[in-house]
Amino acid sequence: MLTKRIIPCLxxxxxxxxxxxxxxxxxxxxxxVELAAYYNxxxxxxxxxxxxxxxxxxxxxxxxxMKEVADQIFIPLTVGGxxxxxxxxxxxxxxxxxxxxxxxxxxxxxxxxxxGARRFGSQCIVLSIDAKRRVDGSSGWEVxxxxxxxxxxxxxxxxxxxxxxxxxxxxxMNSIDGDGTLDGYDLDQLQAVSRMVDxxxxxxxxxxxxxxxxxxxxxxxxxxxxxxxFHYSKYSIEEAKLYLRxxxxxxxxxxx
Amino acid sequence: xxxxxxYGAGNMRSVERALNILNIEFRLISEARDLDLTQSRGFIxxxxxxxxxxxxxxxxxxxxxPIRDLVVSGRPFLGVCMGLQVLYESSEEDGGTDxxxxxxxxxxxxxxxxxxxxxxxxxxxxxxxxxLLEGIxxxxxxxxxxxxxxxxSGITAATTDYGIEFxxxxxxxxxxxxxxxxxxxxxxxxQIYSNFASICxxxxxxx
Numbered sequence: 001m002l003t004k005r006i007i008p009c010l011x012x013x014x015x016x017x018x019x020x021x022x023x024x025x026x027x028x029x030x031x032x033v034e035l036a037a038y039y040n041x042x043x044x045x046x047x048x049x050x051x052x053x054x055x056x057x058x059x060x061x062x063x064x065x066m067k068e069v070a071d072q073i074f075i076p077l078t079v080g081g082x083x084x085x086x087x088x089x090x091x092x093x094x095x096x097x098x099x100x101x102x103x104x105x106x107x108x109x110x111x112x113x114x115x116g117a118r119r120f121g122s123q124c125i126v127l128s129i130d131a132k133r134r135v136d137g138s139s140g141w142e143v144x145x146x147x148x149x150x151x152x153x154x155x156x157x158x159x160x161x162x163x164x165x166x167x168x169x170x171x172x173m174n175s176i177d178g179d180g181t182l183d184g185y186d187l188d189q190l191q192a193v194s195r196m197v198d199x200x201x202x203x204x205x206x207x208x209x210x211x212x213x214x215x216x217x218x219x220x221x222x223x224x225x226x227x228x229x230f231h232y233s234k235y236s237i238e239e240a241k242l243y244l245r246x247x248x249x250x251x252x253x254x255x256x
Numbered sequence: 257x258x259x260x261x262x263y264g265a266g267n268m269r270s271v272e273r274a275l276n277i278l279n280i281e282f283r284l285i286s287e288a289r290d291l292d293l294t295q296s297r298g299f300i301x302x303x304x305x306x307x308x309x310x311x312x313x314x315x316x317x318x319x320x321x322p323i324r325d326l327v328v329s330g331r332p333f334l335g336v337c338m339g340l341q342v343l344y345e346s347s348e349e350d351g352g353t354d355x356x357x358x359x360x361x362x363x364x365x366x367x368x369x370x371x372x373x374x375x376x377x378x379x380x381x382x383x384x385x386x387x388l389l390e391g392i393x394x395x396x397x398x399x400x401x402x403x404x405x406x407x408x409s410g411i412t413a414a415t416t417d418y419g420i421e422f423x424x425x426x427x428x429x430x431x432x433x434x435x436x437x438x439x440x441x442x443x444x445x446x447q448i449y450s451n452f453a454s455i456c457x458x459x460x461x462x463x
Contacts, residue, residue: 001378001379001417001418002374002376002377002378002418003376003377003378003397005376005377040442045376045377070269070270070273071273071276071277072277074270074273074274074277074439074440074441074442074443074445074446075399075440075441075442076399076440093266094269096269096270096273098270098440120266121266121304121305121306122373123373123375123401169373169375170375198371198372199371200371200375200376222371222376223376252377252397254393254396254397254444255442255443256443
């Protein structure tokens, strides 16, 4: 049986620093390679690196970071941020990433999903969607861009379905309402998306405690992406996995 | 030294990285004339993507017959992911693709009710003892990404359950193959490469 995945997300700034991490004093929290090694040995099932600077000059830095990580860490690696075309995808995959995550660029040019899937396979293409409850109070969610500042007016569920039809192999549903609040993922949203697509749905945005992870999986998510609750050492990945296992989820424990 | 057969497979660099960290000496070979037995104690055939693309790439480089000869030679041979599937007669992929035909059988697609590709960590349950899985407990988790599978048969050394119980490790004399990606399966995955190096009689550091 497929296990439910726990995926720590590292927001990388200038290629060398991880945003918002406050580890115990004996660990260099700023270095993404060290943090990746720590997560790898403590049970992460995959890692996501997100370039929050996402500019052209940082792409080279991200590439060398991916190389450095891939030389040492033997679990699937996803990279996102600033990927605009299939050449960007190629350079990241060649550097050691196993998947690329795209967001705004796919909204501007949906063909990027299909051309990426054709060239590298659907399993490489992750469509990340920043979704927010409709501002007019009606049911459903709209897709936002620019870090949640710009409303595209597009229906988030429709976009997820279209993305999968174009060839996306996974959907990350990032709830802007939940992001950083630590109040839990948007469970209605996860249910709505996972009913409509036949690829794995990854919950993102809002996890504040272990029950939130479990709720997301119960709502149809195949994996949970989390930053805050692990970076701040609030919980270890092992604690999270034991908690999820106790609630009937199959999780990978044999990583030591 | 181990030779990795280089025909443009997407996971080749990851396989190289795994051998590097285990200090296993290897070289890349992309020409039929380099598939000579004097230089190599073992061969690895990596692979991801589609069966038809893989077969086309191997044929273009004139590698299909030399690979068949290698297998007969008795040298240890390890196929990874698509490198397992192409060992069979044919695959349902791309409307039917003829493969290397080293083993009888057809590679099938997972049925429609399942999420395809089968992507993520799943348990590998031992079906018969093999040196490739030495030190790896039955039921250990490995990382899979694939949409097609080989059916269970007499050469199956381990199986995995994804709606159907399929072959996740194959062993027949000198031929070994895994449907999962050992190079993406953490420590236990590195153990597979370490075991293969031992089968080849090659010194390496322990994982």
